[in-house]
Amino acid sequence: MSTSSAPTRSAIVIGGGIAGLSAAFDLHRAGWRVDIHEAAGLWGGKVQSSPVGDRLVDAGPDTFLARATAGYQMCQDLGLEGELTSPVAPVPAYIARAGRLYPLPTGSMLGVPTDLDALANNGLISAEGVERAKVDLSADATPLVDGDISIGALCRARLGDEITDWLVDPLIGGINASDIDLLSLRAGAPILAAAYDLGPSLVKSLGEMMPSTGPTLGSAKPAQPVFYGLPGGIARIVDGIIAALTAGGAGLHLNSPIASLADAMARADAVVVATPTAAAAHLLEPVSPSAAAELAAIPYSSVAQAVVEIPRSGVERELDASGIMFPRGEGRLITACTWLSSKWAHYHRPDSVLLRLSSGRYGDERNAALTDDELVDALLADLRSVEAVTAEPIARRVKRWTPAFPQYAPGHLARVERILGAVAADAPALRLVGAAYRGIGVPACIDDGRSAAASLVDALG
Numbered sequence: 183m184s185t186s187s188a189p190t191r192s193a194i195v196i197g198g199g200i201a202g203l204s205a206a207f208d209l210h211r212a213g214w215r216v217d218i219h220e221a222a223g224l225w226g227g228k229v230q231s232s233p234v235g236d237r238l239v240d241a242g243p244d245t246f247l248a249r250a251t252a253g254y255q256m257c258q259d260l261g262l263e264g265e266l267t268s269p270v271a272p273v274p275a276y277i278a279r280a281g282r283l284y285p286l287p288t289g290s291m292l293g294v295p296t297d298l299d300a301l302a303n304n305g306l307i308s309a310e311g312v313e314r315a316k317v318d319l320s321a322d323a324t325p326l327v328d329g330d331i332s333i334g335a336l337c338r339a340r341l342g343d344e345i346t347d348w349l350v351d352p353l354i355g356g357i358n359a360s361d362i363d364l365l366s367l368r369a370g371a372p373i374l375a376a377a378y379d380l381g382p383s384l385v386k387s388l389g390e391m392m393p394s395t396g397p398t399l400g401s402a403k404p405a406q407p408v409f410y411g412l413p414g415g416i417a418r419i420v421d422g423i424i425a426a427l428t429a430g431g432a433g434l435h436l437n438s439p440i441a442s443l444a445d446a447m448a449r450a451d452a453v454v455v456a457t458p459t460a461a462a463a464h465l466l467e468p469v470s471p472s473a474a475a476e477l478a479a480i481p482y483s484s485v486a487q488a489v490v491e492i493p494r495s496g497v498e499r500e501l502d503a504s505g506i507m508f509p510r511g512e513g514r515l516i517t518a519c520t521w522l523s524s525k526w527a528h529y530h531r532p533d534s535v536l537l538r539l540s541s542g543r544y545g546d547e548r549n550a551a552l553t554d555d556e557l558v559d560a561l562l563a564d565l566r567s568v569e570a571v572t573a574e575p576i577a578r579r580v581k582r583w584t585p586a587f588p589q590y591a592p593g594h595l596a597r598v599e600r601i602l603g604a605v606a607a608d609a610p611a612l613r614l615v616g617a618a619y620r621g622i623g624v625p626a627c628i629d630d631g632r633s634a635a636a637s638l639v640d641a642l643g
C-alpha cells in the first residue's frame with residue numbers, strides 16, 4: 183500500500199470509525215499523506231470485537247448486507263473475501279407477541295406482507311388485521327409531504343396499525359433502534375420508497391419487486407446470501423485497514439480528539455470529518471454555522487447489549503432461527519435476542535449457546551438506569567417470558583452505545599443536501615462522512631468514506 187514517490191497532497195481524517203478509515207484507506211492508496219485522529223483508544227468506532235469468555239465476539243455489527251456491495255468490495259481489497267460467511271439459521275427470526283413466538287410470515291419484505299394468505303395462516307396478525315391490510319390493494323396513493331413521509335404514517339394508512347406495530351416496526355425500527363413513526367421513508371427504507379413510487383399498493387409493488395431486488399431482508403431463506411459475517415468479527419475489516427495504513431506509513435493517532443477544525447484545515451490540503459453529528463456540529467460551528475445547526479438537529483438512539491454464553495442444557499427450546507424480535511407493543515426492555523450461535527457457524531459450540539440480548543430504541547432509555555448486572559438480569563427475565571432459560575450465564579459482556587444510531591427524520595435526504603451544500607460553499611476541501619448522512623449500515627459507511635476520498639482526489643489531484 184505504500185507509495186513510491188513523496189506524497190503531494192495531505193489529508194487529516196477526524197474519526198477512526200469505519201467511514202473515516204475507508205476514506206483514509208483510499209486517500210492513502212491515491213498517494214496522499216494521511217493522518218487519522220481518533221478520540222478513543224481503539225480504532226473502528228462502532229465496529230469492534232471484544233472477549234466473551236475465551237473468544238472474540240462482535241460488539242457492534244456482526245453482519246452486513248450483501249446487496250450493498252461496498253462491504254464485499256472492501257473485503258476484497260483487504261484479501262478477506264474468501265473468509266466471508268453467511269448466516270446458517272434456516273428461519274430468519276421469530277416475533278414475540280403475548281408470550282408466544284411466531285416465525286416471520288413468508289413472503290414479507292421489511293415486515294410488509296406480499297402474500298396476505300400466508301400472513302393469515304401465520305397467526306401473528308389477527309383476522310381483522312389481515313382484512314385491514316386489504317385496504318392497501320385498492321386505496322388511492324398516500325400523499326407525501328415534500329416528497330417524504332414517515333414509514334409509520336405510510337404503513338398505518340395502507341396496512342393498518344396491527345401490521346405496522348407487530349411486523350414493520352420490529353423489522354425496520356429494530357434495525358436502527360428507531361421509532362418508525364418518526365423515520366423517513368426515503369432515507370430509512372429505500373426499498374419501501376421504491377415500492378411506494380411503483381405503487382400505490384405496497385403489497386403488490388413489493389410482490390412485483392421481490393424477484394428483481396435479489397435477496398431480501400425478512401423473506402424466507404433465499405438462494406443467495408443476504409448478509410455476510412466474518413469469523414473473528416467484522417472488526418477484522420478495521421484491522422485490515424489499519425494494517426495497510428501502518429505498512430504505508432500513514433499517521434495513526436489514537437486518544438487524539440480534534441478540537442479545532444480550522445487548525446486541522448490549516449495543516450492539510452483536505453479534511454474529512456467522520457464523527458457522529460454532535461462532534462461534527464461542534465467542529466463545524468466556526469467554519470460552516472448553517473451546516474452545524476442542521477447537524478445538531480439529527481437525533482440519535484442509544485442501545486445497550488448483553489452477550490451471554492449459557493450451557494446448552496440450560497436452554498430448552500431448539501434455537502432454529504437467528505433469534506427473536508420483541509415489538510415495542512410488548513412493553514419489554516428487551517428489543518431482540520439474537521441466537522448468535524445458531525445464526526453463525528463460527529459461534530457454534532456443542533455444549534453452550536451464545537445469545538445477544540439487545541435493549542434501547544428511540545424514546546426508550548430505560549437501560550441507562552440499570553447497572554450491568556441489573557441489565558443482564560432484566561434482559562434474561564424478559565427472554566424467559568418466551569423461552570425457557572434455566573441456567574445462568576457462564577460468560578457475559580455488556581456493551582453500551584451512546585450515541586448508537588442516527589435517526590433519519592422525514593426530509594432527512596433534503597437536510598443532508600443542505601448540509602453538504604453549505605459545507606461545499608464554506609469549505610470546498612472539507613468532506614463529511616459517516617452513518618448520519620446516506621446510510622447507517624457498514625457498507626453505506628464504507629461507500630460514503632470511499633466516495634469522499636474519490637471526490638477529494640478528483641478535486642485536488
Ligand SMILES: Cc1cc2nc3c(=O)[nH]c(=O)nc-3n(C[C@H](O)[C@H](O)[C@H](O)COP(=O)(O)OP(=O)(O)OC[C@H]3O[C@@H](n4cnc5c(N)ncnc54)[C@H](O)[C@@H]3O)c2cc1C
Nearest residue numbers: 197199200201221227228242243439440461616617623624
Ligand atoms: C450495536 C450496533 C449494532 C450494529 N449492527 C450493525 C449491523 O449488524 N450491520 C451493519 O451494517 N451496521 C450495523 N450497525 C451500524 C454501523 O455499525 C454504524 O452505523 C457504523 O459503524 C458507523 O460508522 P461511522 O464511521 O459513521 O461512525 P462511528 O463508528 O461512530 O465512528 C466515529 C468515530 O469518531 C470518533 N470521534 C468523535 N469525535 C471525535 C473527535 N473530535 N476527534 C476525533 N475522533 C472523534 C469516535 O470516537 C468514533 O470512533 C450497528 C451499530 C451499532 C451501534
